[in-house]
Amino acid sequence: MLAIAVPAFALTWWLAGYLIGRDPGRPALRWAGAALVAYAIAVAAWTIAPGSRTAEILICLPALAWAGSVVSLLPLAPAERRPIDIGALVLGVSFQLMVVALPGAGKLVALTPLAGALILLWRSHDQVVPRSLPFALSAIAGLYAASLALVLIPLDAGGPAPALAANGLDLLVFGYLIAVAHAMAGGERLRPDLRRSLVAGLGVLVLVGTPVLLTMSEVRGNHLVIVLQFVPLAVAATAAGLTGRLSRLIDRVALPGETRLRHERATLFLNADALLRLRERRRLAEVGEPEFLRLTRRALDDFNDLNRLSRSPLTDLPVVARRVAGRGDDQPRARARELRAVLREAVSALRPAGPFGTTEDWRYYSTLQFCGVLGLNPYSRRQRLDGLSREARMAVDWFRRNVPRDTMRQWQREAAMVVAGRLWTEAFSSDRSRHATPNPS
Numbered sequence: 001m002l003a004i005a006v007p008a009f010a011l012t013w014w015l016a017g018y019l020i021g022r023d024p025g026r027p028a029l030r031w032a033g034a035a036l037v038a039y040a041i042a043v044a045a046w047t048i049a050p051g052s053r054t055a056e057i058l059i060c061l062p063a064l065a066w067a068g069s070v071v072s073l074l075p076l077a078p079a080e081r082r083p084i085d086i087g088a089l090v091l092g093v094s095f096q097l098m099v100v101a102l103p104g105a106g107k108l109v110a111l112t113p114l115a116g117a118l119i120l121l122w123r124s125h126d127q128v129v130p131r132s133l134p135f136a137l138s139a140i141a142g143l144y145a146a147s148l149a150l151v152l153i154p155l156d157a158g159g160p161a162p163a164l165a166a167n168g169l170d171l172l173v174f175g176y177l178i179a180v181a182h183a184m185a186g187g188e189r190l191r192p193d194l195r196r197s198l199v200a201g202l203g204v205l206v207l208v209g210t211p212v213l214l215t216m217s218e219v220r221g222n223h224l225v226i227v228l229q230f231v232p233l234a235v236a237a238t239a240a241g242l243t244g245r246l247s248r249l250i251d252r253v254a255l256p257g258e259t260r261l262r263h264e265r266a267t268l269f270l271n272a273d274a275l276l277r278l279r280e281r282r283r284l285a286e287v288g289e290p291e292f293l294r295l296t297r298r299a300l301d302d303f304n305d306l307n308r309l310s311r312s313p314l315t316d317l318p319v320v321a322r323r324v325a326g327r328g329d330d331q332p333r334a335r336a337r338e339l340r341a342v343l344r345e346a347v348s349a350l351r352p353a354g355p356f357g358t359t360e361d362w363r364y365y366s367t368l369q370f371c372g373v374l375g376l377n378p379y380s381r382r383q384r385l386d387g388l389s390r391e392a393r394m395a396v397d398w399f400r401r402n403v404p405r406d407t408m409r410q411w412q413r414e415a416a417m418v419v420a421g422r423l424w425t426e427a428f429s430s431d432r433s434r435h436a437t438p439n440p441s
Contacts (some may be wrong), residue, residue, distance in 0.1 A: 001161050005047045007205060009230060010041075010237050010251055012036040014201035015175045016240020018194070023182065023308070027410035031069035032178040035062040039171050042115055044230045047216075048223045059151055059164075060099045060110040063144070064092050069178055072138065075127040080209060082406070084120075088113070110147050119375035129185050129438045136177050165291075183277070187287075187295050187313035193276040200240035208236040220238045245272045266379040267333060274332035275309040287313070289424055296420030297413065300368065303343060304375045310336035317342065317427055346419045356391040358398045364415035365410055370395040378407050 042058035074081075091113050099107045118138050124132045149168060150163035154416075160272045176194075183190035184418055194440035212229045219225045239246055247269055287295070295314055302308035309315070315335035323338040324330050345438045350365040368378050370392055377383050378399035385393050399408060421431045 001050065002213055002216050004161050005043050005215070005268075006209050006233070008165060009040045009146045010045050010205045010209050010233055011201060011363055012122065012168055013234050013237040014197075014204065014241045015172060016040070018201075019175055019179060019241075021245050022179065022193075022256050023243040024071075025305070026182060028069045028072035028178055029182055030137050031065050031072055032175050035065035036171055036175055038053050038062045038065055039168060039293070040234070043164065043168070044227070047059045047158070050160065055067075056104075056107055056152060057100055059167070061096075061109050063110040063114050063148065064069070064096055066098075066115040066141075066144075066171075066174060067090060067113035070114065070121055073178075073181060074117075074120055075124050076322065087157045091116075099178060100105060105149070106200045107152055108145075111148070112137055114141060117340060129181065131274055133177065133181050137174070139369045140170055140177065144174070144270050145325075168258065174182040175410070180325070184437060185281060186298060186308070188277040188311050189279050190277075193273075196245060196276065201242060203238065204233075204236040204240045208233055222257060254292075266300065270307055270310065271333055274307070274336075276309045278315075278332060279313055292424050293417055296423055297416040299339065300343060300372055300416045300419065303340060306311060306340070309339055315339050317423070319427065342423075344441075346423060349422070350415065350418065356394060358394075358402070366395050366398070367411040368415045368419070371408065371412060378403075378408075378438070 013036070015025050016033040018117060019036070022031040023029055034109045037059065038061035042061065042301060044053060045052070045058050068088060071084060073086065076084055095110055095113055099110045102109060112430070119139060121128065121134045121137065125131065127291065128134060144167065147166040151160050151167060179190055179194065182188075183391065212233050216226050218231055248266050251265055255262050296313065299312050299314050302312070310332040314320070315332065315338075317339065319342055320335055320338045322334055323341070327338075347365065347368045350368065352365065371378070374392060376388075376392065378396045383396065385396065388396070403411075410434040
């Protein structure tokens with residue numbers, strides 16, 4: 001059991017750290033990380049007390065977290081997202097209580113929310129990126145369900161250890177699929193960044209996991225020592241998964257008074273991370289207009305997050321390249337700043353003529369300018385109006401009084417598509433006209 005527990009614990013904990021560190025703001029990555037951490041803790045509990053009630057409850061938690069990750073991937077309209085998220089949370093808590101109450105094989109009820117989430121994903125498979133994701137997740141979910149059943153149902157099949165190992169392998173594949181979905185949705189590369197982190201994770205497994213395994217083998221029966229051995233393994237695996245973020249955290253602790261130095265080092269770290277995840281330079285026209293529109297909408301959603309913008313393929317827009325060439329700084333964050341300026345100008349172009357108003361003509365500009373560019377949340381009780389312009393205060397008051405939250409989000413999506421269409425036309429209309437065949441008549 002120890003020969004399986006230590007590698008399974010180390011690798012799942014490492015991948016959890018990698019997924020969360022990749023982009024902590026994405027719910028799908030957080031839920032996937034939670035599923036992997038839950039499995040790692042369950043493996044530790046099973047190592048100390050095989051087949052105990054606590055271990056069986058913990059081994060079912062990843063299925064519920066997995067369901068949350070799948071729900072986060074659903075391409076829902078703003079009006080649909082909130083009830084689906086609330087319903088998923090309520091169902092998750094309810095099924096967790098059932099897992100605690102039911103004995104043995106009855107705990108397989110934890111798979112029900114996962115099955116429901118996958119059904120919802122299949123219903124909107126034509127809008128999911130990549131298109132093969134529902135099939136891949138469903139296939140690995142079937143294998144996961146089989147391995148979980150072998151863990152919970154006593155069978156003469158070599159004991160629970162092989163089933164636990166298969167369970168962990170399924171979760172590792174699941175984590176990889178979520179990382180692929182996140183990378184493709186953002187137009188990022190995955191392999192170089194993941195490969196680099198995997199090397200660090202395998203290094204932890206060899207350099208830390210081997211002494212841990214040997215120590216556990218020598219102190220069988222001493223549960224306290226065994227538990228303590230998992231602690232440094234978890235710390236080292238976390239460090240391997242969160243390498244970039246950990247470096248910036250160490251700078252904050254070690255260089256508290258060196259604000260400028262910390263800022264410059266943080267910029268270098270972020271540029272290095274972005275270079276690993278940027279796709280190869282190529283003409284954006286090759287991605288096609290629908291994909292370009294989706295990437296533009298995502299960039300507008302990430303307008304105030306320079307780190308996300310620095311990984312966007314839109315940093316290769318011709319207008320961005322021209323601006324960067326004039327400044328002599330071709331680093332990812334410099335391109336992200338220029339991309340943000342281009343997006344800001346595109347939003348400003350939506351503004352109708354005349355003084356600020358609240359008519360139908362102003363809905364697209366107001367939604368993107370005040371809720372996107374300025375980052376205001378009209379529906380938040382904590383939104384402070386101090387220092388805002390008169391237009392911004394009027395816009396916040398108008399949204400609060402007259403525009404439901406779901407309507408505002410729908411306007412935001414529609415306005416983003418308008419901006420994306422204009423950027424596409426401006427960026428590639430000259431290329432199309434240059435390559436067009438002259439009409440002989």
